[in-house]
Amino acid sequence: xxxxxxxxxxxxxxxxxxxxxxxxxxxxxxxxxxxxxxxxxxxxxxxxxxxxxxxxxxxxxxxxxxxxxxxxxxxxxxxxxxxxxxxxxxxxxxxxxxxxxxxxxxxxxxxxxxxxxxxxxxxxxxxxxxxxxxxxxxxxxxxxxxxxxxxxxxxxxxxxxxxxxxxxxxxxxxxxxxxxxxxxxxxxxxxxxxxxxxxxxxxxxxxxxxxxxxxxxxxxxxxxxxxxxxxxxxxxxxxxxxxxxxxxxxxxxxxxxxxxxxxxxxxxxxxxxxxxxx
Amino acid sequence: xxxxxxxxxxxxxxxxxxxxxxxxxxxxxxxxxxxxxxxxxxxxxxxxxxxxxxxxxxxxxxxxxxxxxxxxxxxxxxxxxxxxxxxxxxxxxxxxxxxxxxxxxxxxxxxxxxxxxxxxxxxxxxxxxxxxxxxxxxxxxxxxxxxxxxxxxxxxxxxxxxxxxxxxxxxxxxxxxxxxxxxxxxxxxxxxxxxxxxxxxxxxxxxxxxxxxxxxxxxxxxxxxxxxxxxxxxxxxxxxxxxxxxxxxxxxxxxxxxxxxxxxxxxxxxxxxxxxxxxxxxxxxxxxxxxxxxxxxx
Numbered sequence: 152x153x154x155x156x157x158x159x160x161x162x163x164x165x166x167x168x169x170x171x172x173x174x175x176x177x178x179x180x181x182x183x184x185x186x187x188x189x190x191x192x193x194x195x196x197x198x199x200x201x202x203x204x205x206x207x208x209x210x211x212x213x214x215x216x217x218x219x220x221x222x223x224x225x226x227x228x229x230x231x232x233x234x235x236x237x238x239x240x241x242x243x244x245x246x247x248x249x250x251x252x253x254x255x256x257x258x259x260x261x262x263x264x265x266x267x268x269x270x271x272x273x274x275x276x277x278x279x280x281x282x283x284x285x286x287x288x289x290x291x292x293x294x295x296x297x298x299x300x301x302x303x304x305x306x307x308x309x310x311x312x313x314x315x316x317x318x319x320x321x322x323x324x325x326x327x328x329x330x331x332x333x334x335x336x337x338x339x340x341x342x343x344x345x346x347x348x349x350x351x352x353x354x355x356x357x358x359x360x361x362x363x364x365x366x367x368x369x370x371x372x373x374x375x376x377x378x379x380x381x382x383x384x385x386x387x388x389x390x391x392x393x394x395x396x397x398x399x400x401x402x403x404x405x406x407x408x409x410x411x412x413x414x415x416x417x418x419x420x421x422x423x424x425x426x427x428x429x
Numbered sequence: 430x431x432x433x434x435x436x437x438x439x440x441x442x443x444x445x446x447x448x449x450x451x452x453x454x455x456x457x458x459x460x461x462x463x464x465x466x467x468x469x470x471x472x473x474x475x476x477x478x479x480x481x482x483x484x485x486x487x488x489x490x491x492x493x494x495x496x497x498x499x500x501x502x503x504x505x506x507x508x509x510x511x512x513x514x515x516x517x518x519x520x521x522x523x524x525x526x527x528x529x530x531x532x533x534x535x536x537x538x539x540x541x542x543x544x545x546x547x548x549x550x551x552x553x554x555x556x557x558x559x560x561x562x563x564x565x566x567x568x569x570x571x572x573x574x575x576x577x578x579x580x581x582x583x584x585x586x587x588x589x590x591x592x593x594x595x596x597x598x599x600x601x602x603x604x605x606x607x608x609x610x611x612x613x614x615x616x617x618x619x620x621x622x623x624x625x626x627x628x629x630x631x632x633x634x635x636x637x638x639x640x641x642x643x644x645x646x647x648x649x650x651x652x653x654x655x656x657x658x659x660x661x662x663x664x665x666x667x668x669x670x671x672x673x674x675x676x677x678x679x680x681x682x683x684x685x686x687x688x689x690x691x692x693x694x695x696x697x698x699x700x701x702x703x704x705x706x707x708x709x710x711x712x713x714x715x716x717x718x719x720x721x722x723x724x725x726x727x
Contacts (some may be wrong), residue, residue: 172520176604180544182567240454243447251444259448266459268710270662272683273703277462277469277688280476287673300458303451332443337642361549363665368691375640377471379551383669393559398553411547 187397190219204257214366219300219327219399221374225291229377233302237355240299241306248307249314264321266304271364276384292367293375298362302355310356313347314340346417353414354417360407378403459481463707470700477694489701498677509596513663516600516658521607521652526641528608530616538604546605554669557598561585563668588678589706595667595679603656603664610655614648615641650721654714661710678714 190204213219248260262368278297279288286294317340325339341348366380382403385396437462470489474482474634526543528535545553560568561584569581584594622640631639664683667673673680673688686706690699 165527165530165532167709168523169532169538170529172524173538175520176544176601177541179553179556179560179598179601180548182560183552186559208622240450247447248575250599253441253444256444259452260616262455262460263451268454268658268714269459269463269707270664270683272662272664272687274458274462275706276699276703277685278458278694279690280465280696292607299459303454307451332447350581351708352669357547361551361665363551363668367668379549382551388521393562393565397554397559400555404548404552406548407547408544415540415543 180404183397183400186393187401189394196344203270213395213398213402217381217385217395218373218376219381219402222376222378223234223403225375226360226377226379227300229291229294230356233298233359234352234355235304236295236299236346237302238351241351242305242310242336242341243333244303245307245310245314246332246340256307263304263307268269271301275364282369288369289371291375294359294362294365296361297365297369298355298359299382301362302358305354308348308349310344313344317343349414349417353410356410357407360403445692466700466703469696469706474697476696489697490705493698493701493705501677502680502682502685505679506594508592509599509653509663509681510525510657510660511597512593512596513603513660514653516596517603517607517656517660518649518653520600520604521611522645524604524608525615528612542608543605545602548602550665551669553598553602554666557594557601557666558585558670561594586675588676591671591675595670598666598670599660599663601662603659607652607656610648610652611645614645614652615650650669654717657717658710658714661713664707669677682709 162311185200185202187209188205188207189199189202190206190208248256282288282293306422321343322335322339330338350352361379362377363379370380372377373384380398383395385392385399395425471484471486472482473488478480528539528542530714532538560566563569563581563583563586566581566584568577568584572578573581582590585591618640622644623636626636626640647699661681662683663681667679667681668687671679673684682702683706686699686702689695689702
């Protein structure tokens with residue numbers, strides 16, 4: 152009897168803690184969606200915790216009154232270049248670090264590590280000066296180049312961890328059949344490191360979709376803005392259209408959440424496999 | 430490994446060709462900028478004229494380091510970093526301990542806790558700004574309802590609370606990585622230890638104190654280092670919510686560097702702050718590594 156009450160007490164305490172932690176994490180997101188779905192909620196005070204008058208009016212007006220579609224297209228264009236470019240640069244590099252011994256290899260690995268220590272906010276100053284000279288500022292190219300440069304190091308880490316798990320014997324057969332290293336890498340190894348590849352693609356996509364410093368510094372004209380900086384231009388000095396802002400925020404968040412949830416298991420496995428072997 | 434085409438030891442070009450694009454990229458976008466930044470901080474470079482740039486030695490450093498502003502920026506950065514890293518660590522630990530149990534709805538809870546990962550920092554900034562809003566914000570509403578405050582607080586407009594206001598969303602954003610790493614640490618503690626403790630009649634608190642905490646120590650050291658480095662360079666949320674204001678109350682080092690360069694176009698001062706920022710994080714990492722890591726952990 153004593154033990155039973157003690158156990159159920161423990162259970163209650165456990166669920167209270169769990170509810171607090173989960174609530175804290177989910178509430179901002181919930182509040183964003185709730186506001187975006189409530190008709191005219193920005194004028195209402197006190198705020199209603201549950202949307203009463205549900206409408207998708209804010210979502211429609213974001214697309215009609217703001218260049219939301221343009222922002223999404225721009226971000227997609229940048230991703231469509233950055234993802235393949237990252238794979239083409241990072242996978243051979245990871246293969247090289249995983250499969251061969253050569254002088255300077257240790258130095259290269261360390262360099263790749265060191266890049267993670269340098270904040271983008273510092274890199275942007277010299278890069279801005281060069282890009283102004285090359286007239287690359289205010290183009291999407293500038294974002295493609297920089298996003299790739301920032302996605303490559305972490306992608307190398309992750310994929311190297313996966314290459315390390317492939318036994319040499321599998322590759323040897325392919326070499327005997329006359330395959331070269333590039334062929335082995337993309338035809339034999341790639342299917343074997345699929346979770347790693349998915350992780351790399353997802354992380355690179357997140358890099359582009361979340362990237363802020365470069366976009367806000369290098370892109371000035373309205374038709375070149377990407378989703379991450381578009382939100383900044385909703386506010387005016389006198390008025391903040393919270394409904395529209397929350398709808399726009401939901402539009403750029405929800406697709407990622409869906410992709411993320413769908414691939415969550417693979418993603419987490421991909422990250423931890425790389426980390427353990429590192 | 431054996432490479433069939435090169436039976437004798439010759440230089441094998443394949444790995445070198447494979448790694449070359451990466452090296453070029455790191456050189457152009459990481460090494461060159463750092464060197465260039467260091468150089469600019471030693472000159473009187475003027476962005477608008479860009480001629481007659483002269484070497485001025487440590488002049489810019491002396492100018493920056495002797496201002497009171499530097500001291501305040503350093504202090505703010507330390508507070509922000511400790512607040513964010515500390516908060517993210519504690520909540521991550523709590524979340525990991527909770528998720529490590531078997532219970533109904535564990536998968537959903539796990540997804541919830543990893544959730545902020547998918548949310549763009551910009552969106553985090555916007556949503557929290559809305560919750561903090563003076564007039565329509567839900568935080569003021571709740572606090573008033575609970576009679577904790579009489580008048581609404583201007584969370585992002587009052588210099589005395591603005592730093593705390595930007596720390597909270599920064600913690601929120603770091604919870605997933607912190608939880609995931611700690612969960613990995615908990616998984617690495619062997620189940621037998623708990624079984625043995627249970628046989629010896631240890632209670633939950635004793636188990637936690639004598640098995641869980643020592644077992645988590647190695648991973649904790651690494652996680653704290655990472656969290657500190659990330660918070661130290663955190664930019665998006667602060668820029669989105671306050672842009673360093675009000676009255677510089679949320680101006681950390683990276684904010685300072687950015688605003689000095691792109692708001693005031695003072696590139697020498699900005700690069701000087703930039704080099705100092707890099708040096709601080711470098712020195713901190715090395716000292717931390719040397720002091721806290723035992724030989725086999727390095």
